[in-house]
Amino acid sequence: MSNPEASTLKGIQPEELHILMQDLCFREEAQLIDVREPDEISIAAIGGFKPYPLSQFGQWAPTITEDLEPAKDTYLLCHHGVRSMQAAMWLKSQGFKRLFNVVGGIHAYATRVDESITKY
Structure with missing residues (x-):
């Protein structure tokens, strides 16, 4: 039996995120x-995402x-989904209930969904 609180x-996938991002709600x-x-975000970003740089973990954690x-x-x-997965696993340990990691990161999003986003 699954625990609804788990x-x-x-x-x-980037395509799934893109569809969700069309919804203002x-x-x-x-x-x-x-x-x-911050220097990566200045090169390429997706509107609505807030910066929580891992190098500043000690400040925001x-x-x-x-x-x-x-x-x-x-x-x-x-960038590619590795650092965000690490952060997601830590957030899970802090009691976050519903976490979604963008597979392939902003690189995959720029490649597969929005070619106007700079690849680096």
Whole structure:
């Protein structure tokens, strides 16, 4: 029997994210986190994602459950999907319930969904 309170961590394909991003309610309700560095975000970004650079983990980690709501759907993004997966696993350990990691990161999103986003 599954526990409805159990945390879930799933991969989401760039195409699925793109469809969700068309919905204004989704953009307002979901928590969108970009764990890349500021210089990376300045090269390429997806509107609506808030920066939580892993290099500044010590600054934002202590208050993450005050800044974000652990019960809300939380989507994580990085360059290729590795750093965001690490962050998602940590958020899960902090009580976040519904986590989604963008598979292939912004590179896959730029390649497969929005070619106007700079690849680096």
